[in-house]
Amino acid sequence: MEDFLLNCDVCTDRRITVITSLDEIRREMLDREIVMNDYVAVLLLRGSAEVSINDKIYRIEQNQMLFGQPSIVLRKLMISVDAEVKSIAISGEYAEEIFALDREAINMQIFLKQNPVFSIDEDSVRVFCQYCDLLKSRLAPKKLPYQKEITEALLTAFKYEFGGAIINRVDFPRSEFTSADNIYKQFLVLLESSSAKYHQVSYYADKLNITPKYFSAVCKKISGKTALQVIDMAVLRDVESLLRRDDMNIKQIAATLGFPNQSFFGRYVKKKLGVSPQKYRENLANNV
Structure with missing residues (x-):
């Protein structure tokens, strides 16, 4: 957004960006295309805007939201001179780190991919603005006690507020989901059905009665990631969650997560996270 917003009040820590006001803005047009890497929620408080999302033109009016997610393509953005917005952007990697891949999340993700612009009511507008202001205050340059934990708690609460605002306004058109969408949803349900996760794409x-090649193509189309990358995301989230606990040793964690032995688990964590499980546990304890 920095390319076309003038005099924006922007606060960021590279993982989260909050835009809370636009003091002056003139009509701009973005000629180059942008492939999104972040999750972005933009609320238009006043004025109007128009944008091409994956080659489809959307017009945005007052109290409407634009939701962008990784892999979508934005082009030809135009904003009226009187526009006012508030926006929260979360890096794709950070979102994957703090938000679970559950059935509700994937239903929402698919719906928002098909409906990136939608209206919200006045109460939801007020709540969205409050979260913007709260998150901005937590992104202060000065290091605050429990700053990371507070920020993550606010983002989790925002996720549910945001989801609730959508559910209150629309019915999920489940019948319109494509076969690829349904395959991906079934995959996530399988993936989250137990702590011990199978690591093989095959x-x-x-289980889904499709070939590994087609399965990988579906994952890439829906999520922008390979099947193995999605599996690793889920496994590594569980790895971090269990390593935070002090009532399980490394061997027990390896067994819980379905690894054949502690040595194999250690090599996996070292390859994916760059350090041994014990070192990663120490880093978590020290909030590194």
């Missing part, structure tokens, strides 16, 4: 392809 296992999930067999």
Whole structure:
């Protein structure tokens, strides 16, 4: 957004960006295309805007939201001179780190991919603005006690407020989901059905009665990631969650997560996270 917003009140820590006001803005047009890497929620408080999302033109009016997610393509953005917005952007990697891949999340993700612009009511507008202001205050340059934990708690609460605002306004058109959408949803349900996760792409392809090649193509189309990357995201989230606990040793964690032995688990964590499980546990304890 920095390319076309003038005199924006922007606060960021590279993982989260909050835009809370536009003091002066003139009509601009973005000729180059942008492939999104972040999750972005933009609320238009006044004025109007128009944008091409994946080659489809959307007009945005007062009290409407634009939701962008990784892999969508934005082009030809135009904003009226009287526009006022508030926006929260979360990096794709950070969102994957703090938000679970559950059935509700994927239903919402698919719906928002099909409906990136939608209206919200006055109460939801007020709440969205409050979260913008709260998150901005937590992104202060000065390091605050429990700053990371507070920020993550606010983002989690915002996720549910945001989801609730959508559910209150629209019915999820489940019948309009494509076969690829349904395959991906079923995959996530399988993936989240137990702590011990299978790491092989072929296992999930067999369960879904499709070939591994087609399964990988579906994952790439829907999420922008390979099937193995999605599996690793879920496994690593569980790894971090269990390593935060002090009532399980490394061997027990490896067994819980379905690794054949502690040595294999150690090599996996070292390859994916760059350090041993024990070192990663120490880093978590020290909030590194």
